[in-house]
Amino acid sequence: MLPVLAIDLGGTKIITVIINNGQVIAEERCLTLADEGQQSVINRILSTIDHLLKNTDPSQLDSISLAVAGAIDLERGLVTSSPHLPGWHDVQLRDMVREKYRLNTFLLNDASAAALGEHHFGVGRGINNLILLTVGTGIGGGIIINGRLYNGPCGSAGEIGHTTIDVNGPSCECGNIGCLETLEKIGVAARAGDSLALDIIAEAGTCLGVGMVNLVNIFNPEMIVVGGGVAKIGDLLLDPARQVVKERAFQISARAVRIVPAQLGDEAGVLGAAAFALEQPR
Numbered sequence: 001m002l003p004v005l006a007i008d009l010g011g012t013k014i015i016t017v018i019i020n021n022g023q024v025i026a027e028e029r030c031l032t033l034a035d036e037g038q039q040s041v042i043n044r045i046l047s048t049i050d051h052l053l054k055n056t057d058p059s060q061l062d063s064i065s066l067a068v069a070g071a072i073d074l075e076r077g078l079v080t081s082s083p084h085l086p087g088w089h090d091v092q093l094r095d096m097v098r099e100k101y102r103l104n105t106f107l108l109n110d111a112s113a114a115a116l117g118e119h120h121f122g123v124g125r126g127i128n129n130l131i132l133l134t135v136g137t138g139i140g141g142g143i144i145i146n147g148r149l150y151n152g153p154c155g156s157a158g159e160i161g162h163t164t165i166d167v168n169g170p171s172c173e174c175g176n177i178g179c180l181e182t183l184e185k186i187g188v189a190a191r192a193g194d195s196l197a198l199d200i201i202a203e204a205g206t207c208l209g210v211g212m213v214n215l216v217n218i219f220n221p222e223m224i225v226v227g228g229g230v231a232k233i234g235d236l237l238l239d240p241a242r243q244v245v246k247e248r249a250f251q252i253s254a255r256a257v258r259i260v261p262a263q264l265g266d267e268a269g270v271l272g273a274a275a276f277a278l279e280q281p282r
């Protein structure tokens with residue numbers, strides 16, 4: 001199989017790699033600078049690709065795969081919208097890249113990509129039923145069932161941050177109320193160290209645990225992987241979540257699931273984007 005060029009477009013940075021047989025052979029990082037607008041971000045992506053391809057003929061690549069922090073229309077290859085990329089609505093990113101480089105090009109959501117990344121290269125290797133949560137300024141999710149990414153017919157599966165965990169909770173930017181994401185957000189503001197922050201982290205962990213109980217009861221996963229910036233807090237956040245799952249989830253499923261921190265850090269998405277490309281029929 002030829003190498004894949006993969007890109008992870010996040011709200012703060014763009015990571016681009018060329019990956020060959022599971023090994024990163026070239027990598028470049030730059031800031032997204034999303035406030036400069038859509039065209040400026042797209043130009044930055046294209047010039048990063050050009051730079052990485054300086055010594056490689058595009059015909060030596062299998063494909064290009066883009067993971068984007070936003071809602072994706074998988075079939076049409078659109079970035080539908082993104083809370084992290086102001087002004088992006090129905091952007092034809094896949095076809096723009098495909099036409100420029102004349103290569104098979106794929107586009108998927110970054111949390112879905114991160115789930116695939118951890119499944120292929122990280123803590124979830126060999127685990128065929130896993131759910132990944134990226135806990136940062138929001139909560140993203142990716143679902144692997146029987147070793148395959150589950151997208152749903154619209155490509156919008158895995159919006160675990162917007163599962164309701166409090167019917168009377170605060171309102172969320174998605175239009176619903178009491179979403180997991182709104183209840184966990186207080187935890188993001190917390191700074192580890194003082195006792196108030198520890199209480200807030202424990203509270204966030206408990207909310208996260210309630211969200212996980214729903215996942216465990218629905219999917220009976222072998223593993224729930226927690227990544228994203230907030231995951232660096234580690235067991236301070238995960239222990240309360242594990243406790244809630246143990247107490248409240250269906251017992252046979254609660255015993256089967258391991259709740260673990262992600263392993264690949266900020267490379268999970270870009271590695272997963274490459275894995276996604278390699279999984280596609282051709």
Ligand SMILES: [Zn+2]
Nearest residue numbers: 162172174179
């Ligand atoms: Zn919501």
